[in-house]
Amino acid sequence: MRFKTLLAVSAAPFILAACATAPAYDVADAGSAEVAATDTAEPAELTSLIDEVAIPHEKFTLENGLDVIVHTDRKAPIVGVAVWYNVGSKDEPQGQTGFAHLFEHLMFNGSENAPEDYFQYLQEMGATDYNGTTNFDRTNYFQTVPTAALERALWLESDRMGYLLGAVTQEKLDNQRGVVQNEKRQGDNQPGGLVFYEIIDTLFPAPHPYDHSPIGSMADLDAASMEDVRNWFRDKYGPNNATLVLAGDVSASEGRQLAEKYFGAIERGPVNEPAQAEITELAAPVRTVMRDQVAATNISKYWTAPGITDRELTALTVGAQILGGLSSSRLDNALVRDEQLAVGVSGGNFAFQRVGILNVGATAKPGVETEVLEARLDALIAQFIADGPTEDEVRRAATTTVAQTIRGLEQVGGFGGKAVTLASGEVLADDPGFFAQQLETLATLTPGEVQAAMQRWMTRPAMTLVLEPGERDSEYEEAASVEAEAASDETAAAEEITVTKTRPAPPIASSADLDFPDVQHATLANGMTLHYAMRDAVPATYVTMSFDAGSAADPVAKRGLETLTLSLFDEGTTTRTSQELAEAKERLGANISLGGGEDRSTFTLSALSANLVPSLELMSDVVRNPAFDPAEIERVRTQQVTGVQQELRTPASIAARTLTPLIYGENNPYGGAASGSVESLQGITRVDIVTFKQRWIRPDNGEVFVVSDRPLAEIVGALNTVFGDWDAPAVAKGEKSFPAMPAKPEEARIVLVNRPNSPQSYILGGQITPVDARDETYVDFLNANNALGGNFLARLNMNLRETKGWSYGVRGAPQTNENAVAYRVSAPVQADRTGDALAELIRETGEFLDTRGVTEAELTRIVAAQIGELPGQFETSGAVLSAMQNNALYGRPDNYYELLSDRYRAQTGASLDAAARAAIDPDRFVWVIVGDAEKVEPQLESLGLDVEVVQSAPTAN
Known part of the structure; x- marks a missing residue:
């Protein structure tokens, strides 16, 4: 079960925004024939978009x-x-x-x-x-x-x-x-x-x-x-x-x-x-300073606000978006882009049934004094309240929200689909159609209403919370008895479960087989292959341009180059400033995300189909015409360095950064963090960035994936209109090199990274496997792992969470890349049970791979689950888009997922055991533990393994 606070942003105050100032340089020297994009279609009216949102019930x-x-x-x-x-x-x-x-x-x-x-x-x-x-x-x-x-x-x-x-x-x-x-x-x-x-x-x-x-x-x-x-x-x-x-x-x-x-x-x-709950008001401003293991100082301001049914809450939400939440926000433009006092800003209104909490904040750029940033933040907030937003700002914020709603309603269940939308309206607002009322409010909201709401609520005394880097100066609460006393055998035996025998479980009829959308293929005018599937549940189009790059394309000495380069593509082009890009996306209700992972670099457009052509034009400008302004490079570099420094203070990231080079080898393309190190990022030049684009982000090194409610012919025509004249540069395409993997250690070892005052230890174990994701036995390995570590009912989780109660959740999973598959076990455990927990992980894994393989009951449950889950796994366009990319990456047929049911039905306990035992050696794990060494190291002595203690170094590279 997941505990979700509605203040996730506030509880994790380090937020990086990625925006840029007006470009001063272009990339004509990149050698590609770039074209300036011009908008040829106007965005659809907000009212027409809202008319498309309906959940009849x-x-x-x-x-x-x-x-x-x-x-x-x-x-x-x-x-x-x-x-x-x-x-x-x-x-x-x-x-x-x-x-x-x-x-x-x-x-x-x-x-x-x-x-x-x-x-x-x-x-x-x-x-x-x-x-x-x-x-x-x-x-x-x-x-x-x-x-x-x-x-x-x-x-x-x-x-x-x-x-x-x-x-x-x-x-x-x-x-x-x-x-x-x-x-x-x-x-x-x-x-x-x-x-x-x-x-x-x-x-x-x-x-x-x-x-x-x-x-x-x-x-x-x-x-x-x-x-x-x-x-x-x-x-x-x-x-x-x-x-x-x-x-x-x-x-x-x-x-x-x-x-x-x-x-x-x-x-x-x-x-x-x-x-019932009153909307409280502070008697006077409150300023609180806290210290913790954060990379940069965060200043956040909080005001109480009305609850979800109040129209003013919507006005406040829009105001907070304009002030600090949108990519084009006032605070982003002033504090991040222009004055460069901050590396990130935030703004939002977190709504509860009776009350809300309005939040605006900024994370200081290293070297900027807290007082300077705080004074400027206060001044910008006061100015916004005094002047109010423009009509265009209100419409952009509203369109962004409506577009997010339309995309989310493709899903019937989950955390944010139609069922949740109807249920939340009924329970919290006594109206299952409350979402429609909120959308209507958005459509009719005026700048005057937004300003009036902010003048009413944000001029009251605020709480200012400053979170500074340093040793934690607040005490976390601990249980009176860390390990709850288990019931005695006699007590447990006496606690018989009552069975109401008149309620037998109804049978499950045979499930429908997966009907994966038919995938069609075409070649665009620029030579790129298009993979297309139609989904018409929502009026939206998803386009991914995928390039054979990823973080594996980084030179070892310049790790983080791909991440930095991708971050800069939408930080200003030769035709638009970063602010103009952000505003254009918001007017269209479009989103362009950049990422991809270790093996591919991707640009993904999520567009309302009514605005497809102008959204594609915007995407073309981002992909083809990045400015790579030197000033913006330095600003974004600072953001990424600050992000790396935050990773070096976060338990899971510390563990991953420690383990990865130990199992892949430091010189392997998979052997370092995609975000790089402080040292590697400092050594990257503009020439490196431009060269990366020339060699990797080019039409002869990529392919296009589209899921849309629009027909293939329309998609091909639109893509050819916008991208058809994109030619590859004259320079050679990039090539990756994968050296042989280092040998596994002869026996398991432990690396203990000291992180004092940690209420939990983070255990991460791993090793390289001989598994190939292209091999048909890969799914046997996956299902074998579903018995060991792959889901809630897997043995590792059931042992440490459901039986021992020492962890909130344990997982074992393959880390699958195009050219290597590692196996990793992650287990956050209470500090005083670290040694016991690791002993259980080692025992459970060893026994599974030796004498206690997959049982008949596990096989039956796992196969039934995998077959039954298939239709639900591909409910959304995003899931289909991801599956199409995986099929291309691993050379699979278009109907690969439809073939899985027969593969699952043919599996046996013996076939799963064979796959697991061929992949994992229980005696050759490298175990990394991030925790308080003073408490943890004595617990490891009885394990009989070599233990290396590493002092946590937040300022390390």
Whole structure:
């Protein structure tokens, strides 16, 4: 289960923006025939875009009070199922903080008729996008299932709603208490991980309902008794306090019949009236300075604001976007581009049911005094409040939001699809169609409204929080007893699970096979191959230009070159400044993302199809005409260096940077961090950047992938119009070189990286495998790993999380590249169990590869899950686009994913064991541990492995 705060940006204050000032140089010396792009079509009107957003639905209420909402979407044989309970952390009484979130965990641990871990049943159904979350205002559970498994999903959800308590034991409570406490440690262990607590303590002092984080306090979690838990369930989780949403391949009449069948007999419970909460106001400005392992000083300002149903909240959100959230924001233009006082800015309004929190912030450029940046930030905020936004700014912010909404509604389930949209409106605003009201507000919002809202709310006293680099000066909270006492064997035996035998699980009909979109191919006028698939669920087009480069194209001494170069493509072209680029994207509702990974460099356009041609013209300008202005190179270089310095303070990044060269070799193209080092970035010149573009980003080194609701002929015509005259430069194409991999160590070893005062240790183990992703046995290796480390039910996670309660989550997974496949195990664990946890990882892996291979039960579950999940995996255009690129990268046929079902059905325990044992040597891992060496090193002595202690060096390269 995932605990999500709505203040993720604020809780992780280091944010880098990537924008540039007006270019002073062009790249005519790059040798390619570039053309200046001109807009030939006007963006569609905002009102016409909003007219395309609709989620037709029917709502009805069962006699027991359960609200049911059904939306029919027949694009795929899947249904998004969401159950939202009208209870969150704001409803917790004093002394019971964290209960809503703790119960979210417990409700995955089995019910009276489904006593096993719920993830087992979800995998048997072939569910995708399944999880549960808790925030201040609600608890929700969701899964997307094949239509054939819909009845099983509803049986499962109804069983935990109406038949849970007989399955809740002291052992389960103790275990999930430990898991939640490790989830809290994991968040607290991140740089800036204690900031969120300070924010809510200041803005919502006790006894305000929002005065504590949804994850709760260690002390209250320690104190939670079985009686407390049972009373909490009885009071909060009745059907009349819940909403069920079905979105997908189901009709309203079918939904009504199934809801009655599975939920109708559940008795009503007490009604939870959501806690009322005033919008607090500080008596005077508050300024708080905190220190933590961050690379640069962040200054953030916070004001309380109204809740989600208030029109002013939308106005404040738009205002915050214009001020610091958009790529073209006022703060970005002034502080990052023009005055270069900051490496990043932020702005947003985080909305809860009763209140909101408005946030504006900036991260200082190294060497800039805090006082200077803070004074300038205050002045710009005051100026914006006094002057207000322009009409164009308001429309750009609104169009950006509408475009994001349109893209998100392609999905029926998951974290942000149609089911969530309808459920959140019903539970938090008493209107499943609330999204339409919010869009209408966006369409009609005026600059005057935005200015008035900001004058009202942002002129009140603010909280200013300064987070400075340094040793953490705040104490993280620890549990009274780090390891919860497990129930004795006698107690556990006495805790028999009640089974309501009148509720047998309905059968799962045979699932529909995956119907992957037909992929068509064409050759563009510039010689590039086009791979095209049609998806018409939403009026959007996705275009990826993929070039055979990636971070593997970096010279070893200049690692980070590809990342730096890609970052500069949209930081100003020969025809537009970076601000003009940002504004043009916002007017169009378009997004151009640059990235790709180790093997490919990609430019991906996400466009509203109504604005396809001008969006492609913008993409062409970015790809073909980057200015690479020397001043912008220095500014973006500073941002990337600051990002590297932040990686050197973050546990997972420290571990990865330490392990990668040890297993690949320092001189291998995969042997370093894609972002580079401080030293390598300082050595990169403009000539290096221009040369990278000449050699790698060129039409004879790339291919194009498109998923669109528009026909192939229209796509080909548009691409030829915009890119048809793009010629390759005269210089030679780039070539990569992959030396032989270093030999694995003769025996396992440990590298302990000292990070003092860490409440958790981060364990990362790895080794190179002989696996080739192009080989047909690759999927055997993947499914073997699904038994060992690849998903929630895998042995490593079930051991350290669900049995021991020492971790929030453990994963083992292949790191698959075109020319190498590594295997890595990651495990954040509580500090005092580091040695024990590593011993378990070593034992569990060794036994799996030696004497305890894949069991028949694991094989049955894994194969059923993999086959059942296929239709749900490719619900969105983005997923199809990614799959098409993977097929091209690994030389697979277009229908590769349709062939997988037969491959899975042919798998045996022996075939999976053989694949795993051929790939992984349990005795030759390199284990990296990032943690407090003083606490951890003594725990490692009994393992009998060589231990090298490395002192953490945040300023290292």
